Amino acid sequence: MRDPLPQRLGESRYFWGLSRERLAVAGGLLAAAAAVLLLAPIEAFASAPQDAANPAYREFPVVGSRVIMWVTAELHLMFAAFVLAVPMFAVIIEIIGYVSGDKRYDALAYEFTKLLSVSFSFTASLGAMLTFLLVVLYPALTDYLMSIFSWTFFPYVALFFLEAIFLYSYYYGWGKFNPKTHIFLGIMLNLVGTGIMFIADAWLTFMNTPAGISETGELVSLSAAFMNPMWMPINIHRIIANIAFGGSVAAAYAAFQFLGAKTDEERAHYDWMGYIGNFIAIAALLPLPFAGYWLGKEIYAFSQSLGITLMGGTFSWLFIIQAILIGNLFLAANYYLWVSMERIEGAERFRPYIKYLLIVIAGCFLVWATPHSLVASVEEARKMGGAHHPVLGVLGVMSAKNTAVNILILTTFLSFLLYRRGNKAPTVSWAKAGNIAQIAIFVSVVVFVTFLGVYGYFVEASVRIGLSVPQVLSVIFCMIAVTTIDVFMYRNARVTGKIKWGQMSARSQYALFFIALTFAWTMGLMGYVRAGMRQHWHVYGVLEDTSVDAFTPTLGYASNVVSITVLIFFVFIAIVFWLAGLSGKKAWEPAVKAGGEPGEEGAE
Amino acid sequence: MKNAVKIFGFAILVTAFYSYVGQTVPQKITYPPESATLGADMSSAELAEAGETIISGKGTCLGCHTIGSGADPSSLRFPDLGGIGAAAATRVEGQDAVTYLAKALYEPNDFIAEGFLPGMPTINRPPIGLNDDEIKAVIAYLQTLGGEPTVTLVTDLGYTTEVSAAPTPGATAAVGSGLDGPGVFQTYLCGTCHNIDAAGALAGPSLYDVGSRLSNAEIYEAIMDPDATIADGFAGGVMPATLGATGFYTKISSEELRALVNYLSAQTGG
Numbered sequence: 001m002r003d004p005l006p007q008r009l010g011e012s013r014y015f016w017g018l019s020r021e022r023l024a025v026a027g028g029l030l031a032a033a034a035a036v037l038l039l040a041p042i043e044a045f046a047s048a049p050q051d052a053a054n055p056a057y058r059e060f061p062v063v064g065s066r067v068i069m070w071v072t073a074e075l076h077l078m079f080a081a082f083v084l085a086v087p088m089f090a091v092i093i094e095i096i097g098y099v100s101g102d103k104r105y106d107a108l109a110y111e112f113t114k115l116l117s118v119s120f121s122f123t124a125s126l127g128a129m130l131t132f133l134l135v136v137l138y139p140a141l142t143d144y145l146m147s148i149f150s151w152t153f154f155p156y157v158a159l160f161f162l163e164a165i166f167l168y169s170y171y172y173g174w175g176k177f178n179p180k181t182h183i184f185l186g187i188m189l190n191l192v193g194t195g196i197m198f199i200a201d202a203w204l205t206f207m208n209t210p211a212g213i214s215e216t217g218e219l220v221s222l223s224a225a226f227m228n229p230m231w232m233p234i235n236i237h238r239i240i241a242n243i244a245f246g247g248s249v250a251a252a253y254a255a256f257q258f259l260g261a262k263t264d265e266e267r268a269h270y271d272w273m274g275y276i277g278n279f280i281a282i283a284a285l286l287p288l289p290f291a292g293y294w295l296g297k298e299i300y301a302f303s304q305s306l307g308i309t310l311m312g313g314t315f316s317w318l319f320i321i322q323a324i325l326i327g328n329l330f331l332a333a334n335y336y337l338w339v340s341m342e343r344i345e346g347a348e349r350f351r352p353y354i355k356y357l358l359i360v361i362a363g364c365f366l367v368w369a370t371p372h373s374l375v376a377s378v379e380e381a382r383k384m385g386g387a388h389h390p391v392l393g394v395l396g397v398m399s400a401k402n403t404a405v406n407i408l409i410l411t412t413f414l415s416f417l418l419y420r421r422g423n424k425a426p427t428v429s430w431a432k433a434g435n436i437a438q439i440a441i442f443v444s445v446v447v448f449v450t451f452l453g454v455y456g457y458f459v460e461a462s463v464r465i466g467l468s469v470p471q472v473l474s475v476i477f478c479m480i481a482v483t484t485i486d487v488f489m490y491r492n493a494r495v496t497g498k499i500k501w502g503q504m505s506a507r508s509q510y511a512l513f514f515i516a517l518t519f520a521w522t523m524g525l526m527g528y529v530r531a532g533m534r535q536h537w538h539v540y541g542v543l544e545d546t547s548v549d550a551f552t553p554t555l556g557y558a559s560n561v562v563s564i565t566v567l568i569f570f571v572f573i574a575i576v577f578w579l580a581g582l583s584g585k586k587a588w589e590p591a592v593k594a595g596g597e598p599g600e601e602g603a604e
Numbered sequence: 605m606k607n608a609v610k611i612f613g614f615a616i617l618v619t620a621f622y623s624y625v626g627q628t629v630p631q632k633i634t635y636p637p638e639s640a641t642l643g644a645d646m647s648s649a650e651l652a653e654a655g656e657t658i659i660s661g662k663g664t665c666l667g668c669h670t671i672g673s674g675a676d677p678s679s680l681r682f683p684d685l686g687g688i689g690a691a692a693a694t695r696v697e698g699q700d701a702v703t704y705l706a707k708a709l710y711e712p713n714d715f716i717a718e719g720f721l722p723g724m725p726t727i728n729r730p731p732i733g734l735n736d737d738e739i740k741a742v743i744a745y746l747q748t749l750g751g752e753p754t755v756t757l758v759t760d761l762g763y764t765t766e767v768s769a770a771p772t773p774g775a776t777a778a779v780g781s782g783l784d785g786p787g788v789f790q791t792y793l794c795g796t797c798h799n800i801d802a803a804g805a806l807a808g809p810s811l812y813d814v815g816s817r818l819s820n821a822e823i824y825e826a827i828m829d830p831d832a833t834i835a836d837g838f839a840g841g842v843m844p845a846t847l848g849a850t851g852f853y854t855k856i857s858s859e860e861l862r863a864l865v866n867y868l869s870a871q872t873g874g
Binding site for chain 2: 215256259260300303304305308309312317318320321324325459460510513514517518521535536537540541542544545548550551552553554555556558559560562563566567570571574
């Protein structure tokens with residue numbers, strides 16, 4: 001299980017296949033590039049207004065201050081999400097392995113953990129870059145945030161040290177400690193990581209929903225500023241979203257290894273790892289909309305203006321893009337499950353149902369992605385009687401969309417149930433009754449959710465908003481009740497066929513990449529709207545943005561920035577995958593000539 | 605390696621697709637709201653006209669309220685303002701229309717229209733932050749919705765917004781040298797290419813009557829993204845290069861930019 005360390009690198013004339021001379025040239029070029037990158041900002045800062053004793057802004061060259069901050073913050077968030085999420089499911093998988101005695105789980109948990117150490121360094125580096133950019137480019141904002149939160153920086157740093165200690169002891173201590181001690185380290189790693197996130201969340205949520213300050217912006221209560229209205233909803237939303245994102249990236253890692261696997265054993269292992277990673281991602285995705293409802297509710301409760309800017313004003317079309325992203329996630333997740341059923345003997349019996357599931361998912365997707373108002377010419381608007389389409393406009397309101405997304409969640413849950421039953425037949429005497437009960441629960445909840453959706457058209461807004469709560473609760477009830485019945489019904493089930501791990505098509509692995517990319521893009525988009533809804537405020541209603549970037553850009557522009565950020569993230573994460581993959585490689589040894597002397601070229 | 609290239613190509617395709625989706629939705633830039641210019645001698649009708657601009661701009665009123673939408677009130681989240689000019693006098697016994705409207709704006713949660721929930725922000729405080737004169741303009745406009753405007757800037761509404769003596773963080777965040785519009789015009793050598801005093805063109809179009817030809821948003825765009833729309837007979841790329849050479853785009857503050865736009869907007873050829 002231990003990583004073989006590279007041997008004698010310092011004694012070699014070669015490093016990663018490059019001679020020292022070539023290495024020197026490459027190093028020189030890199031240093032020159034770094035110097036250009038470092039000096040360019042200095043040149044630009046020199047041209048920034050120097051007459052003011054305390055400039056509130058400085059300009060970053062070429063892309064501007066806003067974009068460099070935007071991209072850096074988002075990259076930091078993506079890596080942080082990954083670093084916080086992976087230990088959560090790694091330790092759960094390790095516990096499963098410990099309790100069940102199945103060593104495969106222990107190996108899988110270790111494989112997930114291997115991705116952490118390099119990612120942790122990336123996260124810290126990006127965090128440092130973000131801090132420097134904030135201090136240099138936005139000094140007035142930094143000063144103000146420091147005047148509120150300076151005392152929170154000390155526990156943050158202390159927790160960061162603890163995070164490093166627990167992370168590296170968890171990783172390097174694999175197989176070195178008593179399993180219970182090792183699991184304890186993993187749990188502590190998660191607790192400390194969550195604490196770090198909670199502190200950082202206080203800083204960013206304060207900017208949206210400031211509290212604990214006087215009318216002139218001075219600190220009155222640190223605890224109120226810390227636990228501002230958006231703080232806990234963001235904490236919960238982020239924990240769930242991080243798990244979904246982390247699972248999807250880990251699944252992408254497995255897909256990457258699967259496609260490059262040389263043996264059936266490797267393919268089987270990475271197929272299984274991809275399945276687990278994707279399962280984690282989708283399991284976390286299902287409750288995510290519910291956490292989103294709470295977050296939205298708190299934003300509206302803090303300020304109707306802020307809420308309406310977010311959902312009904314400037315950014316309303318952003319949520320159409322989000323609907324397309326989430327719809328794609330559900331489609332791809334279901335597709336992966338359906339393709340996965342091909343490798344389960346006995347699962348063919350469920351194949352006829354897939355087309356119906358696809359129809360339901362596509363229908364829900366279309367309803368969810370239907371805009372409330374359309375962009376129309378004056379003539380078109382006159383013919384329609386307004387910006388609302390006579391038919392589609394009816395589907396574009398929240399009553400229809402909430403109903404669609406709840407049914408979408410239930411359909412994905414049903415796909416998973418079918419997958420789970422693929423090669424099993426229940427042996428309990430009450431199996432028929434259990435099936436009937438499950439179907440009854442499904443049908444009742446779908447009817448109830450649809451009824452509330454239709455009822456929402458006939459009541460006033462204040463009542464309609466509240467209908468999403470019973471819809472959500474009934475769906476959660478359905479998933480818990482059906483799962484409980486299923487677990488008991490399939491206990492000691494008869495296995496009717498094998499799961500042929502590794503016998504998966506390449507396109508199924510691309511579905512995993514697609515899911516990871518879509519998660520990352522969704523995260524980038526929602527990060528944008530979380531900050532963008534403040535519009536021309538650094539701290540909403542308290543500290544105004546008076547820079548040249550105070551305007552809110554178009555969604556097209558924002559989409560391009562998000563795409564570039566996602567691509568940069570995946571280049572970085574590819575480096576992480578590559579470095580993680582090195583740990584399984586053989587140690588370097590010099591090639592041996594026929595006469596027994598070391599040859600010119602080193603062998604891997 | 606081959607797999608890595610294929611996967612990277614796939615990543616580019618997926619992100620390009622999502623970028624494309626982002627381009628297909630309506631594209632709108634939202635600029636920070638501008639304060640209205642209100643003269644002490646404005647009539648009620650003129651004040652109402654300014655008020656109409658404020659409610660759709662800085663006041664952000666139309667983000668929540670509709671005006672004469674004709675929709676079923678139960679389908680609305682906030683009251684429709686159609687007819688409020690007439691209805692205001694009948695809402696609370698003993699209150700005339702102006703008193704009611706002033707109270708609704710300064711103390712919005714004191715009286716909640718039946719069937720609706722409280723939620724309107726206090727509009728003389730940030731983030732909206734209308735000043736007392738702007739609120740009078742809004743009231744004058746609201747009076748026109750079913751009635752006649754009577755409010756002027758000398759009308760006493762019974763409310764005075766105190767401007768805090770303590771410097772707010774917002775005030776400390778202001779950047780730049782505090783140049784006014786003509787100062788910005790002169791500092792960045794705009795007059796070298798643009799004639800501001802007469803209709804004749806120099807290297808660039810005359811700005812003599814630009815305020816009557818372009819809206820504030822269009823002037824803003826013409827400065828910050830000059831090649832977005834190029835006037836007939838003039839070449840693209842010239843203004844970004846020449847204005848950029850003065851350091852305009854790295855030095856200008858939002859307040860200076862606003863002052864310049866307001867200055868140009870006032871050039872109506874008169």
